Amino acid sequence: MCFTRSSSDGECAPSSPARTASLVSGLAAGVAPLDQLLGSAGVPLHALTVLTGTATSGKLTLAYKLLSQAQKAPPLEPVHAVALLDLAATTDPDYGARSGIDLEHLLLVRPERGTQTLRVLLDLVRSRRFRAILVDGLPELLVDREAARLLDEMMPQVNLALKGSGCALIL
Numbered sequence: 001m002c003f004t005r006s007s008s009d010g011e012c013a014p015s016s017p018a019r020t021a022s023l024v025s026g027l028a029a030g031v032a033p034l035d036q037l038l039g040s041a042g043v044p045l046h047a048l049t050v051l052t053g054t055a056t057s058g059k060l061t062l063a064y065k066l067l068s069q070a071q072k073a074p075p076l077e078p079v080h081a082v083a084l085l086d087l088a089a090t091t092d093p094d095y096g097a098r099s100g101i102d103l104e105h106l107l108l109v110r111p112e113r114g115t116q117t118l119r120v121l122l123d124l125v126r127s128r129r130f131r132a133i134l135v136d137g138l139p140e141l142l143v144d145r146e147a148a149r150l151l152d153e154m155m156p157q158v159n160l161a162l163k164g165s166g167c168a169l170i171l
Contacts, residue, residue: 025041025044025045025046025166026038026041026042026043026044026045026168027042027043027044027045027066027069027070027073027131027132027168028042028043028069028073029042029043029062029065029066029069030065030066030068030069030100031062031065034062042069043066043168043170044168045131045165045166045167045168046162046163046164046165046166046167046168047159047162047168047169048158048159048162048169048170048171049168049169049170049171050170050171051063051170051171060136061099063134063136063170064095064096064099064100064101064134065099065100066132066134066168066170067082067084067096067099067101067106067132067134067170068099068100068101068102069100070082070131070132070168071101071102071105071131073131080105080130080131080132081105081106081107081129081130081131082101082105082106082107082130082131082132082133082134083106083107083108083109083124083130083132083133083134084096084106084107084108084109084133084134084136085109085110085111085117085120085121085124085133085134085135085136086108086109086110086136086137087110087111087114087117087135087136087137087138087140087141088136088137088140089110090136090137091108091110091136093108107124107130109124113144113147114140114141114144114146114147114148114150114151115144115146115147115150117135117141117147118141118147118150118151118154121133121135121154121158121169122154122157122158122161125158125161125162125165125167125169126161126165128165128166128167130167131166131167131168132167132168132169132170133167133168133169133170134170134171135169135170135171138171
């Protein structure tokens with residue numbers, strides 16, 4: 001599994017413990033060996049994190065653990081809201097709950113079209129109400145040519161909205 005980060009200024013680079021340690025705020029993954037690799041800050045808030053890997057490599061489990069950790073992360077309220085954009089309509093709430101997600105504080109969105117997904121994503125980030133947002137099923141979005149074009153156009157806006165939002169965006 002590979003972790004790639006994109007900062008709010010559009011930079012894209014492989015994760016490294018030194019880079020992670022320089023970040024001020026983040027989410028621990030809740031998996032001890034991974035947290036050691038990520039350093040003290042973990043997955044960054046205010047930025048985009050892309051989880052990649054082969055099928056059954058644990059990407060979804062890790063993403064759910066990150067949502068769970070985001071709900072528990074200090075300081076603010078006792079439980080933080082998180083959002084999941086389910087592009088393939090395959091989310092299993094029972095598995096999410098077993099992974100530690102508090103379903104009472106999860107916004108599950110199943111957009112009908114790819115272009116709708118991007119607008120919803122930008123609105124969620126701009127709302128500043130979510131500690132973490134997971135976009136599950138990104139390949140579903142990229143098969144739609146119009147959605148892929150719009151994704152390319154909107155990512156600078158999403159990155160700008162992430163800056164100072166306190167939100168971790170996980171793809």
